[in-house]
Amino acid sequence: MKSRLRIIIAALCLCFLGASLPGSADTAASDSDWPQWRGPARDGTSRERGLLKQWPAGGPKLLWQVNDIGDGYSTPVVVGSRIYLMSNRGMDNEFVQALSTRDGKPVWTTRVGNVGNPNQNPPYAKARSTPTVDGDFLYALGSDGDLACLEAKSGRIRWQKNVRKEFGGRPGDWAYAESPLVDGDLVVVTPGGAEATMAALNKKSGAVVWKSAVPGGDPAGYASAIAVEGGGRRQYVQLLPKGLVGVDAKTGQFLWRYKDAAKGPAQYFTPVGREGYVYCGALGVGGALVRLRQDGAGVAAEQVYFTRGLPNGIGGAVLVGDTIYGTEAGAKLVAAEFTTGKVKWQAESLGWASVAYADGLLFLHGVNGDFVLAEATPEGYREKGRFTPPSQPKKKQVGQFPEMAFAYPVIASGRLYIRDLGTLWAYDIKAGR
Numbered sequence: 001m002k003s004r005l006r007i008i009i010a011a012l013c014l015c016f017l018g019a020s021l022p023g024s025a026d027t028a029a030s031d032s033d034w035p036q037w038r039g040p041a042r043d044g045t046s047r048e049r050g051l052l053k054q055w056p057a058g059g060p061k062l063l064w065q066v067n068d069i070g071d072g073y074s075t076p077v078v079v080g081s082r083i084y085l086m087s088n089r090g091m092d093n094e095f096v097q098a099l100s101t102r103d104g105k106p107v108w109t110t111r112v113g114n115v116g117n118p119n120q121n122p123p124y125a126k127a128r129s130t131p132t133v134d135g136d137f138l139y140a141l142g143s144d145g146d147l148a149c150l151e152a153k154s155g156r157i158r159w160q161k162n163v164r165k166e167f168g169g170r171p172g173d174w175a176y177a178e179s180p181l182v183d184g185d186l187v188v189v190t191p192g193g194a195e196a197t198m199a200a201l202n203k204k205s206g207a208v209v210w211k212s213a214v215p216g217g218d219p220a221g222y223a224s225a226i227a228v229e230g231g232g233r234r235q236y237v238q239l240l241p242k243g244l245v246g247v248d249a250k251t252g253q254f255l256w257r258y259k260d261a262a263k264g265p266a267q268y269f270t271p272v273g274r275e276g277y278v279y280c281g282a283l284g285v286g287g288a289l290v291r292l293r294q295d296g297a298g299v300a301a302e303q304v305y306f307t308r309g310l311p312n313g314i315g316g317a318v319l320v321g322d323t324i325y326g327t328e329a330g331a332k333l334v335a336a337e338f339t340t341g342k343v344k345w346q347a348e349s350l351g352w353a354s355v356a357y358a359d360g361l362l363f364l365h366g367v368n369g370d371f372v373l374a375e376a377t378p379e380g381y382r383e384k385g386r387f388t389p390p391s392q393p394k395k396k397q398v399g400q401f402p403e404m405a406f407a408y409p410v411i412a413s414g415r416l417y418i419r420d421l422g423t424l425w426a427y428d429i430k431a432g433r
Helices: 003-010 161-165
Strands: 062-068 077-079 082-088 092-098 106-113 131-136 136-141 144-149 157-162 179-185 186-191 200-201 208-212 226-230 231-242 243-247 253-259 272-274 279-284 286-295 300-309 317-321 323-327 333-337 345-347 353-357 361-366 371-375 383-387 409-411 415-420 423-428
Touching: 062 323, 077 131, 077 144, 077 409, 092 179, 106 144, 106 157, 131 179, 136 272, 144 186, 157 161, 179 226, 179 361, 226 286, 243 286, 243 300, 253 286, 279 300, 279 317, 317 353, 323 353, 323 415, 371 409
Parallel strands: none
Antiparallel strands: 062 423, 077 082, 082 092, 092 106, 131 136, 136 144, 144 157, 179 186, 186 200, 200 208, 226 231, 231 243, 243 253, 272 279, 279 286, 286 300, 317 323, 323 333, 333 345, 353 361, 361 371, 371 383, 409 415, 415 423
């Protein structure tokens, strides 16, 4: 187990990385869009309805497959008739691109910088971050710290800055992997380091609104921040190498830290928040829930539970009703009560996987490249489909460290989009057509 965990952690070069309701370059925002990391509300949940409840043996209908989108682990986003994602070709060309939802063909491509930390070990340096679409603009963070605001229609850069240089940023070993959070007029990122562990910029101009020097000056991890309300404050919550932290949304003031969330060997888990509670996974260890309460003029994070074996894997977790679903270090899919941590069921399923939810269903992309559809119910594991996308990309293996399928699934406009390295598949998952 420990050997397997080390292999997976060492191979992680992920796209892990809030939450207004973005629009599109060519259409207004709709419930069918997937405009940012982990979907419309940044929680892994799609608002789609009327989806297939059972897949045929070979999987749903494949609409198209493209194999030349460039390298990388970035998860796509989909708004209107456009797909946006980040990729790289070599180490000196990391770029944002727009593709057509009709056939996956390119609409525009814009270089944003170099690939960060190219000498990382194992040598799987690639684009990781997922762009965020907000109205007519798109925000992207390159793995070397190049933050850019682009016009969604044309790909033209409106403003750009490097968070390493601007803020004395300190990325982790596998470079930057965060997906920018857009919240109101702000775009929030995590440069890492003592000067600006987290920072907020004006989304229109790129001007610095605040810098948050979190005590301890954590380097950036590989998760992405979320916006939550708790303890009487709106705040941004992020998982850092020394713990889960919250900072004030208006000023960047440091509010609290919960250290147990960093018990794992690396920090990839994007937190899940609801009504003053925040869940986070400690990679390879367990899951924790904290309650945010007012503490004098500040906010305190009070532990509700920390339980081994709860969802904590590289693929995040989704909260459906009162049940949280995700995979854990033992490569099992777990369903547990959100408020108590009580495990409802475990299933072998397909090993470590990234997870998304839509219309009563769990969509699971295994790190081995396979895909599973399961019913989202606390009553037990009910598989509704399983397949392997065709013509899988070839993966490297350096010593004992294999490349894996790290991109999250995306559900938009009755389609399922799956990315693995330089390949993108589009499947029809709408019922009745």
